[in-house]
Amino acid sequence: MGMYASVRGWLEIDFGQRAGAERIIEQSRHELYSGGWAFPSRPFNWSLYLFYGGDIRQGELSWLRDQVEQLARMPPVDEDNDRPRGLFVVTAEGREDARMWQVRDAAVAELPAPGLSWLGE
Template sequence: MGAYVSIRGWLECDEGQFTAARKVISSHEDDHYSHGWGAPRRHINWTYYLFYGANIRESAVNWFTGQLREIARISDADGYFVRGLFLASHEAAGMTEWQVREGRLFTSPADTRYQYLDE
C-alpha cells in the first residue's frame, strides 16, 4: 500500500512571483494532491502567500518537491527569490524540514521541537 508523508508549509513572494508560482502549480495539476495548494481568499498588504497541506503517498513526494524546486528558482526584478518553509513527516522515517531559499530547495532533519506535530 505504501507509506504516507504529511506535508505542511508555505511560500512567500511578491505579486509577479505569485503568478509565476501558480503557473508552475497548474502545470503539475493531478486533480488529487494538487488540491492541497491554497492561498488567502484576498491579498493583504505586500507579501503574497501560497500554502500547502496534505497527506500524500511517499511515491508522490518527488512530484511535490519538483514543484518546489521550480518555484524556488523564480526571482523578481531585483533578484530576490521565492522563499518558504515546509515540514514533511514520513510515517516511518520521521520529520524533515524543507527550506525554499536562494533559488534552491534545502532539506535537513527537522528540529525536535516540531515533533509534537507528529503525535
C-alpha cells in the same frame, strides 16, 4: 495501501510572481494532491504567501518537491531581486524524525527537523 507523509508549509513570493506560481502548479497538476495548494482569497499588505498542506503517498513526495524547486527558481520581478523563500515540514509514516525543506536563494535544502517531530505523532 501505501505509506503516507504529511506535508505542510509556505512560500513567500512577490505579488508579481503569482501568475508564474499558478502556472508551475498547473503544469504538473496532480488530480488529487494539487488541491493542497492555496493562495489567500484576498491579498493584503505587502507579502503574498502560498501555502501547501496535505497528506500524500510517500511515493509522490518527489512530485511535490519538484514543484517546490520550480517555485524556488522563479526569477525576481523587481529591482529588489527577492526570490521565493519558505519552509515545509514533512513527517512520514514509519519515520520518527521530521524533515524540512528550506527554500531560499533559488534552491531547496532538505534538513532534519528534530524539534518538529511531534507533528508526526
